[in-house]
Amino acid sequence: MQNPFFEPSSLPYQLPPFADVRDEHYRPAFDAGFAQQLEEIAAITAQPGTPTFDDTIAPLEASGAILGRVGHVFFALSSSDTTPFLDELEAEIAPRWAAHSDAIELDPALYARIAHLHEHPDASWTPEQSWVVEQWHLRMTLAGAALDEASTTRLKALNQRLATLTTTFDQQLQADTNDLAVVVDTAEELDGLSAGDIASAAQAAADRGLDDKHLITLPLFSGHPWLSQLTNRALRQRVMEASLARGTRGNAHDNRAVILEIVALRAERAALLGFPTHAHVVTADATAKTPEAVDAMLSRLAPAAARNAQAEAADLQALVDEAGEDYALASWDWAFWTERLRTARYDVDTQALKPYFPAERVLQDGVFAAATQIYGVTFAERDDLHGYHPDVRVFEVHDADGSEVGLYLLDLYTRDSKRGGAWMNPLISQNRLLDQPTVVMNNLNVPKPPAGSPTLLTFDETNTLFHEFGHALHGLFAIVGYPSVAGTNVPRDFVEFPSQVNEMWMLWPGIVEQYARHVETGEPIPADVLERIRATETFDQGHATSEYLAAALLDQAWHTLAPGESVDDVAAFERAALERVGLLLDTVPTRYSSGYFQHVFSGGYSAAYYSYIWSEVLDADTVQWFQEHGATRESGQRFRERLLGVGGSKDPLEAYRDFRGRDADLAPLLTRRGLE
Structure with missing residues (x-):
């Protein structure tokens, strides 16, 4: 059988040949890939x-070519465009992949060689080579390579079960999210939504065979963006409660039984590795270093955030009362009345801004144009190259001197076969050892309008596109020697930094005026509106910070449980954890409750x-x-070369100091979130 995973792709930039991949190719490729490595x-x-x-690190870094090719494609599709076959295969492959990783990371002979190199560094090594040795030694030590035989056997069983x-958690969450999508009988119930949103809801219903209905599909986080617009309070309640x-x-x-078993097994694994809790294992190779450092920061922010949220709730309740409504503010009312308070206080209605954010202009004249202005890169769509779904678009990226940078894939729209949220995946990561190029992809979950209608983004969706593109730039710009430190392979508590930085360009003077233009008239968003938007920077930050911190502290609570410390009731544990930190707020649900906290129970962010x-x-x-320095090519080049460009090839905080000239100051964050 001609298997497309057995050899590097012949397409430009080694783009995976999605059109040639069939279901029957995966198992043979996984079998061959495991055996080869x-x-x-x-x-x-x-x-x-x-x-x-x-003779040790270089061939280790070069190993697993077939497995890398099939793994990147398989896990990209299982998240972005899954099928019953892929779901079934993932359930089979996940424990096999865990066992395979253990076979390498727990190999005593390999660990002995790496430990020798770690203890006897060679003066001829480059700084990157020294860092790669250090990271392999830390990775294998934390994986349990120094354990005795009995402990290693138990560790392998834990890893496969986890x-x-x-x-299972991920697949059950996606199924329940699809099942809980809210069916609406009449368009009148959707009063407050734009014509485009109503059409998107009708299209979503039609896609499921629900004639003459409308469907509100659920995002990953608690609530829904449309809660800020729906005038029908009963429908708002249905949406929030379903979420x-x-x-x-x-x-x-x-997912409750799954959660309890995951938490218990992670705690047991931590004890095997010699750590008090799972959170201690996770932070050992993060920039935070300890969960105590994490708790110190989060606990410093939580009281001020909760106080601000309670003050905001009082303001919203006053607005409800002034409107003659006879009810107490509930979580499903928050976004609705927040938009009205924002309009009253700042004359800014973010939902009314949607016509100024047509997706194509946001992409071309905003996201791409900002990268051109700051970093000099340009983007050209390659209609001759194709992704795994008709909605996927492929762009070729060139540097200012015309040299090739890589490919960028964008998958914008939501569908039942895609998990919730937004993310970036590398399909191929640049490294000199294997002479590989770069191919990265972004996924969002924007409702797709009917054919012929423009896609209009919300304010938050526009921000999300800039955010995820920051991850893409990190992957595109990293120039390294070795695969393990390529692209975004940095500590989990550093990886969000480049993407968060890229959000700044969304409202940057000179950039926002170029892309934020009315979809019908082409007129730029009025200057006074922009000023009012910027004036709202700390508006509703008590709510935003509280819901985030509640989720972060809930994650820490689950993963600082000691081995053998049992939990019987998921909901009771969650309530107690949030009450303990002062964030059990009825009107402000945690951004992710345990049953759908995909980040930490299946997404790689456990205790992180x-x-x-x-x-x-x-x-x-x-x-x-x-x-202070301006949005210039000189400023962008410094950030690109000293931070984005190093990927994971050096200590990230050292890279930050190299860029900034000092360690980061907390004060700008406190000011941004109104927490001084």
Whole structure:
């Protein structure tokens, strides 16, 4: 059988040949990939004599070519365009992948060679080579390579079971999210939505065979963007309650038992590795270093955020009362009345701004144009290259001198086969060892309008596109020697920093006026509107910060449980955890409740959801630097070369100091969020 994964793609930039991939190609490619890499590792450990970088680290970095090709494509599609076959195969592959990783990371002979190199560094190594050795030694040590045989056997069993459970959590969440999409009988119930949003809801219903209905599909986070517009309070309540119920309804998609087993097994694994809790394992190779450091920061912010949220709730209740409504503010009312308060206080209605954010102009004249202005790169659509779905677009990226940078893929629209949220995936990451190029992709979940209608983004969706593109730029700009430190392979609590920085260009003077133009008239967004938007920077930040911190602290609560510390009731544990930190607020649900907290129970952010605000300290400090130095090519080049361009090839905080000239200051973050 001609298997497209067995050899590098012949397409430009080695873009995976999605059109040639069939279901029957995956299993043989995984089988061959696992076997190939284990043979390559065996050849390394069979080497006689004293280990060297060239006979140990270099071939280790080069190993697993087939597995890399099939893995990148498979896991990209299982998130972005899954099928029953891919779901079934993922449930099979996840524990096998975990076992394969253990076979390498727990290999005592390989660990002995790497430990020797770590203890006897060679003066001829480059700084990057020294860093790669250090990272491999830390990675294998944290994986448990120094454990005895009995502990290693148990560790492998834990890893395989956890791989199965996290896959189960993800698949059950997606199924329950699809099931809980809110069916609306008449367009009149959608009063307050734009004509385009109503048409999108009608299209979503039609796609499911629901004739003459409308469907409100649920995003990953609590609530829904349309809650700010829907005048029908009963419908707002239905949407919020459906969102909060995911994964906890006692049906076939209930995630509570899965959560409890995941948490217990992670705690047991931490103890095997010699750590008090899972959070201690996670932070050991993060910039935070300890969960105590994380708790110190989050606990410093939580009281002020909660006070601000309560003050905001009082303002909203006053507005409800003034309008003659006879009810107490509830979580499903918050966004609706916040928009009215924003309009009254600042004369800014973010939903009314949608005509100024047509998706194509945002992309071309905003996201791409900002990157051209700051970094010199240009983007050209390649209609001759194709992704895995008709909605996927492919762009070729060139540097200012015309040299090739890589490919950027964009998958904008929501569909039942795509998980919620927004993210970036690398498909191929640049490195000199294997002479590989770069291919990255962004996924969002924007409702797709009917054919012929323009896609209009909300204010938040526009911000999300800029954010995710920051991850893409990090992947595109990193120039490194070795695959393990390529692209966005940096500590979890640093990886969000480049994406958060890229959000600044959304409203940057000279950039926003170019892309934020009315879809019908082409007129730029009025200057006075922009000023009022900028004046709202700290508006509703008590709510935004509280819902985020609640999720981050809930994550920490789950993952600072000691081995054997049992939990019987998921909901009761969650309530107690939030009450303990003063964030059990009825009107402000945690951004992700446990049943649908995909980030930490299947998405790689376990004990690390704090990373967003940890990275935001660097982000706010960097925005201040750009405000002082300007949005110039010189400023952009410094940030690109000294930070984005190094990928994961050096200590990220050292890279930050190299760029900024000092450590980050917390003050800009406190000011941004109104927490001084």
